[in-house]
Amino acid sequence: MAVPDAQIHEHATGVALKTVEAHSEPQDLVFYSGWFCPFVQRTWITLEEKKVPYQYKEVNPYRKEEHFLAINPKGLVPAIEYKSKALYESLVLCEFIEDAYPDHAPHILPSDPFERARARLWVDHITKAVIPTYFRLIQSQEADKQDEARNALYKALSELSKEAKGPWFLGEQFSLVDIAVAPWALRDYIASENRGYRREAVGNGWKEWAERLETRESVVNTTSEKEYYAEIYGRYLRDEAQSEAAKAIRDGKVIP
Ligand code: GSH
DSSP: OOOGGGGSOSSOOHHHHHHHHTTOSOOSEEEEEOTTOHHHHHHHHHHHHHTOOOEEEEOOGGGOOHHHHTTOTTOOSOEEEETTEEEEOHHHHHHHHHHHOTTSSSOSSOSSHHHHHHHHHHHHHIIIIIHHHHHHHHHOOSHHHHHHHHHHHHHHHHHHHHHOOSSBTTBSSOOHHHHHHHHHHHTHHHHHHHHOOOGGGTOTTHHHHHHHHHHSHHHHTTOOOHHHHHHHHHHHHTTOOOSHHHHHHHTTOOOO
């Protein structure tokens, strides 16, 4: 059976397309991306922040093509090949880029071991509390389930924002915590326009932080034109999306 999600627009648009075009030459690091994907965007932001040389390759992960399954057996973007060796998982890739290019500033994790671990704790909070509730909110069809998910998202974002020092999570250092949440700050307008979510209702400075995140250069440079996201998120809003994440949310399971 044809997977509807496999029909998405073939490539990035707008500012993101310019970034793609600037990264067409072969490099040690090949970045397998899906222009629309929030998980991809974390890795892409990291590459752009640190000005790491990379070659961009667009993949439609819903097609599960053989060549891509050989790189990531899970069939999910993002993935990379580094000197012909494959790796995947957005946060693993962000940390790999940090470790493999130690001379490239800015550093996305603090040097102090305690602060480093604490940053990872809040990244984990984003993975376990923010992202699943975001998807639950946009996929829920009944008003009571939407109310529950919206409140859970407010709580998760509020707890995170309470710990943010400003202007970024760790203070002056733009870090993995900012990178981990930025793609969802950028996409929360979908919940505002369709699910009664309001940034102001989160409190603890989330609105201001989210505004800083969505206007950061690396975030802007990895963002396509808004209209092209509408078709993809329309399927989530109707709870018709067939992505692994959408299916997991529907079945009450952990997002892969
Ligand atoms: N945990 C993974 C990560 O952080 O890299 C999630 C990646 C992910 O779900 N990517 C989506 C994908 O490749 C695109 S946004 N989906 C293909 C599918 O669901 O079949």
